[in-house]
Amino acid sequence: MKFLKRLRKGSAFSEQQGQPPARFLHCGDSAIAVELASEIDETANQRVIALADSLDKRPIDGIEEVVPTYRSLLVLYDPCIIRGQKLIEALGDRLASLVVSAEARRTFSIPVLYGHEAGLDLEEMAKMKGISPEEVIAIHSSADYRVYMIGFAPGFAYLGGVPEILHTPRRKVPRQHIVAGSIGIGGKQGNINSLAGPSGWLFLGRTPLKLFDPNRTEPFMLRAGDVVKFRPVEREEALELDAAVARGEVSVEANIL
CATH class of the missing domain: 2.40.100.10 (Cyclophilin-like)
Incomplete structure (x- = not known):
């Protein structure tokens, strides 16, 4: 909870990227939704795709699959390998350094x-x-x-x-x-x-x-x-x-x- 409160108050991620704080929503005991915006727009979708690509290229142990949507990323994981709170912290660190480069569309x-x-x-x-x-x-x-x-x-x-x-x-x-x-x-x-x-x-x-x-x-x-x-x-x-x-x-x- 301390980590989530830090994000809501304004973390290095929100200050550096100029984006609203992420929301982490538990979806059962083996999935987390990383919500990156409250509205649908291209910028939010670019960040979702960038996060999915980052996790694909540099996986976090325990993640089994990621599913990008309009403005959030569903992260499915094995709770026997990584606990939900630890995964949230790791995802927060990844977001803080996330680079959204120009897309090769x-x-x-x-x-x-x-x-x-x-x-x-x-x-x-x-x-x-x-x-x-x-x-x-x-x-x-x-x-x-x-x-x-x-x-x-x-x-x-x-x-x-x-x-x-x-x-x-x-x-x-x-x-x-x-x-x-x-x-x-x-x-x-x-x-x-x-x-x-x-x-x-x-x-x-x-x-x-x-x-x-x-x-x-x-x-x-x-x-x-x-x-x-x-x-x-x-x-x-x-x-x-x-x-x-x-x-x-x-x-x-x-x-x-």
């Missing part, structure tokens, strides 16, 4: 077939916003989206950067089946569905690319910190890509910026 161009069978809400969203479906597509595909986190399902990407005009609440009654690769909006978040399943998001189209493939060397195509740009394609190209992906002939390359 991977940028992906994601082909999207807007409308048609998977774009279930394109027409409705256009009516809600008082613009044409073509304008919705143009606005949606003009933005750069940050992958804030992967979660909910394997490879499922939560995206920030949705243009404000497209912010739309989720459906009150979720649909029971949305196809894999569907491109959606929920509130001010964007997403790319990795697997087929139920969802309350609003969907504008789909990509033929597989965000999750257990047969790949890297099963998840995207990771937190990546940038996504959507590229509209016509139905013929989408069907050709579907066939090529099914044959394993499509290799997605990222630009490193």
Whole structure:
């Protein structure tokens, strides 16, 4: 508790980094959530990713896995190797010296077939916003989206950067089946569905690319910190890509910026 009080009063970490003190929340007896901000923003997410990378490169004995989210990092540990309070102290020391360097961001161009069978809400969203479906597509595909986190399902990407005009609440009654690769909006978040399943998001189209493939060397195509740009394609190209992906002939390359 003394350590937590020291953080709340202002530690070397908060003074040096100019960031709010971290909060350490026990999640059962074998996990700790390191909360680095109270609001979702890119700076907080950069710090989450930097902390996860630091723990990956210089592990603390007893940590079994880390899971980055929008503004916190879940740290799973073996309490037989390290006790929770000792881990909190070690994490606090790591945060005090954490360096958030300029990200070498991977940028992906994601082909999207807007409308048609998977774009279930394109027409409705256009009516809600008082613009044409073509304008919705143009606005949606003009933005750069940050992958804030992967979660909910394997490879499922939560995206920030949705243009404000497209912010739309989720459906009150979720649909029971949305196809894999569907491109959606929920509130001010964007997403790319990795697997087929139920969802309350609003969907504008789909990509033929597989965000999750257990047969790949890297099963998840995207990771937190990546940038996504959507590229509209016509139905013929989408069907050709579907066939090529099914044959394993499509290799997605990222630009490193």
